[in-house]
Amino acid sequence: xxxxxxxxxxxxxxxxxxxxxxxxxxxxxxxxxxxxxxxxxxxxxxxxxxxxxxxxxxxxxxxxxxxxxxxxxxxxxxxxxxxxxxxxxxxxxxxxxxxxxxxxxxxxxxxxxxxxxxxxxxxxxxxxxxxxxxxxxxxxxxxxxxxxxxxxxxxxxxx
Numbered sequence: 001x002x003x004x005x006x007x008x009x010x011x012x013x014x015x016x017x018x019x020x021x022x023x024x025x026x027x028x029x030x031x032x033x034x035x036x037x038x039x040x041x042x043x044x045x046x047x048x049x050x051x052x053x054x055x056x057x058x059x060x061x062x063x064x065x066x067x068x069x070x071x072x073x074x075x076x077x078x079x080x081x082x083x084x085x086x087x088x089x090x091x092x093x094x095x096x097x098x099x100x101x102x103x104x105x106x107x108x109x110x111x112x113x114x115x116x117x118x119x120x121x122x123x124x125x126x127x128x129x130x131x132x133x134x135x136x137x138x139x140x141x142x143x144x145x146x147x148x149x150x151x152x153x154x155x156x157x158x159x
Contacts, residue, residue: 089127
């Protein structure tokens with residue numbers, strides 16, 4: 001694994017752990033009635049009914065864990081270089097975070113859900129950077145294996 005990939009894997013894993021803490025916290029409030037966490041209204045914006053939201057959150061966590069594992073290993077379908085996907089994820093993460101900032105500025109409510117949407121936006125931003133960077137590194141490696149040195153001819157490279 002490349003050093004930058006291991007750093008990315010660490011960041012992705014930390015962001016996944018933060019999102020897991022949010023899902024677990026809300027579940028503890030909803031099902032165990034714990035009083036040491038904020039009440040359900042603080043965790044929940046009400047856009048999706050909780051019986052629908054929880055399975056969606058679990059699915060998101062499953063996808064995140066799969067991506068995290070594959071990026072740590074440096075192998076697997078979700079760890080392959082994808083420049084276009086990387087750029088698209090980065091662009092979407094900007095729009096996603098900005099939309100939630102606007103939502104918060106307008107409503108001044110639902111701080112916990114919005115903060116954790118920013119965690120998800122940061123995850124997408126980080127994954128997008130990995131894909132875009134891995135795509136560039138992967139392309140250069142592929143070119144080197146074929147005897148091409150970054151667009152320069154072997155003769156010019158020796159000068």
